[in-house]
Amino acid sequence: MVKAIVLTQQEKKTIAEITSLDIANLPEGEVLVDVACSSLNYKDGLAVTGAGRVVTRFPMVPGIDCAGTVLESSDARYQPGDKVLLTGWGVGEGHWGGMAEKARFKADWLVPMPADCDEVKAMQIGTAGLTAMLCVDALVEGGVKPEDGPVLVTGASGGVGSVAVTLLAKLGYHVVASSGRVEQNGELLKSLGAAEVLDRSELDREARPLDKQLWAGLVDTVGNKVLATALSQMKYGAVAAACGLAGGFALPTTVMPFILRGVRLQGVDSVYCPFEQRKAAWDRVLALLPESFYQQACETIGLEQVPEYAANIIKGQVTGRVLVKL
Structure with missing residues (x-):
């Protein structure tokens, strides 16, 4: 079973609940990822609270970002044990996202973990x-x-x-x-x-x-x-x-x-940014961001705190980056 936040709709109101999912029910995709971290973005806030028409179908696992380790892959580009990250591509909107212990994605959406980076740093960015x-x-x-x-x-x-x-x-x-x-x-x-x-x-x-x-x-x-x-x-x-x-x-x-x-x-759109441009931008941001940024402008929460932080982020009450530790 997989622990996850699941969004449902009742009488046009979005309900966010932490629940367990059967891994067999994860949506289609060539790569199964053991998720270590996700992050909370403004779009996630809109999805979790229902304040914006972000989610295109229910039930939905939110989380437009995630990073973790490949468990299974039918695509030759990725092998079990590979570290990967994902941002965008409609994940957390139309395809179950990263706020779950495991997730299945299309291989085209993934980026190999850059050198000198890990799951925590990837999601702090x-x-x-x-x-x-x-x-x-x-x-x-x-x-x-x-x-x-x-x-x-x-x-x-x-x-x-x-x-x-x-x-x-x-x-x-x-x-x-x-x-x-x-x-x-x-x-x-x-x-x-x-x-x-x-x-x-x-x-x-x-x-x-x-x-x-x-x-x-x-x-x-x-x-x-x-x-x-x-x-x-x-x-x-x-x-x-x-x-x-x-x-x-x-x-x-x-x-x-x-x-x-x-x-x-x-x-500027990062959701459907082409792979090569996306990969180059990741290398560049990692090279430029000083270590002090991660200490000064990032905080860490658990899945249980996501609904509270989601409500705060759309009110403009969240500062910097929020890492969601799975």
Whole structure:
């Protein structure tokens, strides 16, 4: 039997319960994984609480991330004993995910455990860290250099934001971290590398078509008015990487920043990121993240605490990364 969190729906309300599953009932896939760790992301929060239409069918085991050891494999790329990790691919949404002691996945979804990494570190990074690395790559590939000026990170207290702050600072950028919890997390953000901390209220307002030019780059996890305001403040030729919608999916902006300042808005998706790009991003984020990040911005919980933390993460009350130990 397999211990897992299982989501069901009763009268349109999502119920999350810890239960035992028969291993024979795990969904199809070429690789059976003994899961050591998962992690809690914003999307997991939406799934577990039912606050967002994330889960496409019930019952569902949540957990868009996991890392562990191969037990069985019918795919030649993986052998029993291999360490692997998984992020994205609709796992925890349409296919049973990583918040279970064992899980079965398609081989194409897996990534071999990178060198100098283990299950704990992999899940301390997780989808959030991979997404943050892809956002930073988008700025670098767009030509944004440290000498061009400040780079803004919105939702900086969250998983993606905290990793992005750390990565950008490590690369020499002047990072301005925007958070709705400056009083609680301002010092942490500075310890991660933020040169300045900005209260979210400075951005969460009706955006002007164009505002004062402030930012050479942007990593946005919030969307809506925050993204619109930040876009109006981008410098000429600046690049914005958008990867989240914690503040809503709307984008109440105009074409002005794009046609008068040459601003580029790059969407970033880690869910269906191709294997080679995904693998390269994992190697890069592991090389850049200092050991201090794991100590300062990560905490560990058990399966029993997932519903509580899921409720908190969608309220913006979770800081950094949350590891779920199986």
